Amino acid sequence: MSLETLFENLSLSPLTDSGEVKNLPLISQNNSLHILESSIQTSNQIINSKISLTSENQIMAQFKPEYLSCVPQFDGNPNELNRFLSTCDSIITAFYDATNPNNFHNVYLLNSLIGKLTGSAKVVVNIQSVTTWNELKDTLYRNFADQRDEACLNRDLVLLKQFPNEKPQQVFDRCLQILNLICSYVDIHEEQVEAKILKRDLYNKLTLKTFLSGLTEPMGKTIRCMRPTDMNQALQFIIQEENIQYYQNFTNL
Incomplete structure (x- = not known):
């Protein structure tokens, strides 16, 4: 229904002294329409404002x-x-x-x-x-953030080796540090969630292979034969072997 029809239905035309209906001038009708439109807009703004405040209050109420x-x-x-x-x-x-x-x-x-x-x-x-x-x-x-890109971090990971007199746990820590940097880079630069998950899984497997291949003998061969499935399991195997070696050295004294 148009605003003009609404005015007609509401009988907004004033009455004369004799009781006859007197038509409003066109300018007066236009002014009335403008006032009504302004009132409707103001009401909508108030309603939207209340909805916005209610939503914000709900968020604040949920936060602890x-x-x-x-x-x-x-x-x-x-x-x-x-x-x-x-x-x-x-x-x-x-x-x-x-x-x-x-x-x-x-x-x-x-x-x-x-x-x-x-x-x-x-x-x-x-x-x-x-x-x-x-x-x-x-x-x-x-x-x-580390300034190396994904390719550089990948290269540094695959070239990682155990240094002379370096303990296996130290090699483990260095591997995890590079893995952490790679995952940080992927999380920031990769937009698709599935791609992030795939790359994380790929680099976790690559880190395990690098760690096992980078260990010096005889520990490296021993741990590889035990076939660990992840880095944490590989570290547990190393700790077990070191405890066995410690016990053997102690009993040989």
Whole structure:
């Protein structure tokens, strides 16, 4: 129904002193239509505003400050960057209002995450004066992520070998450090979730092969014959063999 028809049905034309209906001038009718349209727009804005406030209040009601306890501190160590960003991102995804980045709830969240920074990471972020989550994430990645690309990290992984007088556990730690950097690179640069999962699985298997082939003899051959299926199992086999060797050396004294 048009607004003109609505006015006619509501009998908005005034009455004369004799009781006869007097038609409104066209200008007066247009003014009345304009007032009605403005009232409708104002009502819609109020309704939308209430809906927005209700949605924001619901988000704030669901958030609990203790959730921030799961966010680790970050001092600028590249090996810890991926864990810090992924933990922060899970909180941001759940509670950050991207449509209104300057509201108090977002400011509180961002400052709480910045409060987890220490050392050089804290200094850099303070200098940059970040105001949004994307700015914080980009600043940390730009300044503290390992600068090697995926190909370089892959090369460094496959060439990893045990040094003379280096313990197997130290080789294990070096393998995991490079694996962590590769996974961080994949998580940041790979957009498709399936591709991330496939690459993570691929590099985990490659890390195990590198670790087993990089161990010096006789430990390397012994562990390879035990056929571990992942890095954790390989480390457990190494610990068992070292305990056996320690016991054998002790009984031979």
